Amino acid sequence: MEPTFYGLLVFLIIGSIVALEMKDILSSVIAVGVVGLALSILFLLLGAPDIAITQVVVEIIVVTVLIRAAARSGRVEMTRRPDLVSTVLGLILVLCFCGFALAALETLRPFGGARPLVGHWYLVNAEAGTGCANAVMAILLDFRGYDTLGEATVILTAILGAVVLLRPKAREEEAEPAVVPGVPAEVAHE
Amino acid sequence: MTMWALLIAFLAVGFYGLLAKRNVIKKILGLTILDHAVNLLLIMIGYRHGGCAPIRLPGEDHAGFVARSVDPIPQALVLTSIVIGLGITMLMVALALRIRQCYRTLDGTEVNRLKG
Known part of the structure; x- marks a missing residue:
């Protein structure tokens, strides 16, 4: 395995x-x-x-x-040449992240050596408490059902945000000419 | 230990895409990869060698199931996290389309109309 x-x-x-x-x-x-x-x-x-x-x-x-x-x-043409500064800064930040992550690695148990402490209670009691043989679903939909409610709220908020961003009325208010869908902007300008 | 090091490399690739790429769609892809890596980290923390899924099969001995099953709590939380990641990606794609509409480019460094 x-x-x-x-x-x-x-x-x-x-x-x-x-x-x-x-x-x-x-x-x-x-x-x-x-x-x-x-x-x-x-x-x-x-x-x-x-x-x-x-x-x-x-x-x-x-x-x-x-x-x-x-x-x-x-087709997206990058107008400016890729600037070296942001790439180098990004790489430095990623290396910093790797350093901290390797330091944090010391506190983790070796892979495959998990000892579920809280999970043990759920494994023992989930089936008797909820009648569900699947412990994950017992936790998700029964013991911690409010998490799923919060999840639905987050999805609703994301959908509302997307609808507000993409509503057609905002497009008409644009001073610039409307972009024909599927046609690159370079072509539409000519 | 090698497993955790590989996982950190996976996290770092997503982080790099988010920070260093200039195309907005590439940034979204970087965040998606970072999301995948974090979910995988949580699932791997709950894994036990030779572990079975936390679903008791009919006729399976209960004590043996508890001793062998992987940790169910990270799985329940990651299930929520995956769906929220979907919502975030959708919202960012909507933002990227709007940026393209207003600035006629997907280059993140060109989006500077509000620069002070």
Whole structure:
């Protein structure tokens, strides 16, 4: 089992680097989709079938929306040359992050050595208390049902934000000429 | 230990995409990768060697199930976190489309009309 974990994790890292460094946005989005689906396999192997199912569904929705955004944006020309300063600063910050994360690593138990302390109570009592053989669903929908209510609130807020941002009335108020969907801005200007 | 180091590399890739990329869509992809990495970290913290899913099969011995199952709490919380990540991504795509509409570019450094 262990070599499979290592292989999948290395695949995830390589896929992420490919997604970020690819010149074509559509290829990047598809690479992120591949990463998400490989992640769902890893979740399944880590003993989390519920998470794996959710991950597959969510990843497909995210990739669909991002492909829509990528197709809408057409060809994007970066007008200025990539500035070295932001890349170098970004790399320095990432290295700082890695340093702190490695320091925090010392406090974690070795991989696979989890001793569920609170989780033990749920594993013992979930089935008797709720009649649900799946401990994750017993926690999610019964013991901690208000979390799901909060989740629904967050989703509603996100949808409201997206509706406000994309409402057609705001587009008419634009002084600039409207962009024809699917046509790159360079073409629309000419 | 190697496992945690690889996971930190995964986190760092997402972090790099969020910080250093100039295209707004690339930044969104970076945040998605970071989201994936954090979810994976939480699930891996709850994993036990040879662990089974926290679902008791019919006829399975209860004490044996409790001794073998992986930690269910990180899983319940990550399930919420994945769906919230979806909402965040949607909102950011809406923002990116609006930025493209107003500035006619997806370059994050060009978005400077409010610069003081």
